[in-house]
Amino acid sequence: MTALAPLTPSRRERLNRRSLRLAYATVGYNVAEGVVAIIAGAVASSTALIGFGxxxxxxxxxxxxxxxxxxxxxxxxxxRLALKLIAVSFFALAAWVGFDSVRSLLVGEAAQPSGVGIGLAAVSVVVMPLLVWAKRRTGRELGSASVEADSTQTLLCTYLSAVLLIGLTLNAVLGWSWADPAAALVIAAVAVREGVQAWRGEACDDCAAPGAEQACQDGCC
Structure with a gap:
């Protein structure tokens, strides 16, 4: 990866504003997504949909x-503090998804098919990658590890959307209620790994050292 050109103050300011706009867009979409998922999950007795919410x-x-x-x-x-807080959100995601998945597998709950849930997951599979791309591009140009970590959080939400879509579809078509929680356990493991990397993100402070730019770009930044 080639080193990025130094940012002008005006360009940095534009990227800062873009980061804010993307974050606000993420909040707005996920609030709506969460409300719909929890309501649909309660109607269908779907722990997967409620967990997604x-x-x-x-x-x-x-x-x-x-x-x-x-x-x-x-x-x-x-x-630095932003990275720590985002790391905590990764760990919270892993804890919830892991707990809910194991509980669903042990209890063997059979959720009712949910057309609303399938539609919501399908929309998220389309929308989330666009947010990931925009955040990651902005974070890399800005040199912000926290923006990139947030893009990874959104990427994990994309994976969960795909897992939810597959799980709900298999449950609706084949009655495989175990498919979603089993796959979600993999997502929980990935979330732990990303949380650890975000927590250690302060290593990017060393990027100011001569010759360290490439290592930083290939590592946490």
Whole structure:
């Protein structure tokens, strides 16, 4: 990966504003997604849909951290704490998804088919990758590990959307109620890994050292 050109103050300011807009868009979409998922999950007695709704709330918390950071006149000063807070959101996501998946597998709950849930998951599979792409591009140009970590949180939400879509479809077509919680356990493991990387993100402070830019770009940044 080639080193990025230094940012001009005006370009940095535009990227800061873009980061804020993307975070606000994430909050708005995930609040609506979470409400629909929880209601649909309650109607269908689907722990997967309810868990997906709670995950949307965790995604909101990650985007809120970015909003808190970039509403500051000096966002870089909040970078380290922002990474810690996003790491906590990863761990919360992993804890919830892992617990809910194991409970669903042990109890063997059979949820009712949910057309609303399938439609919601399908929309999220389309919308979330667009947010991931925009956040990651902005974070890399800005050199913000917190924005990139938030994009990874959104990427995990994309994976969960795909897992939910597959699980709900298999349940509706074949009656395989175990498919969704089994696949979600893999997502929980990935969330733990990403949380650890975000928690260690302060290593990017060393990027200012001569010759360290490439290692930083290939690592946490």
């Amino acid at each position: 709670i995950d949307s709330g965790i995604e909101v918390s990650s985007a809120t951290v970015v909003i808190w950071q970039f509403r500051s006149t000096l966002p870089e000063a909040r970078e």
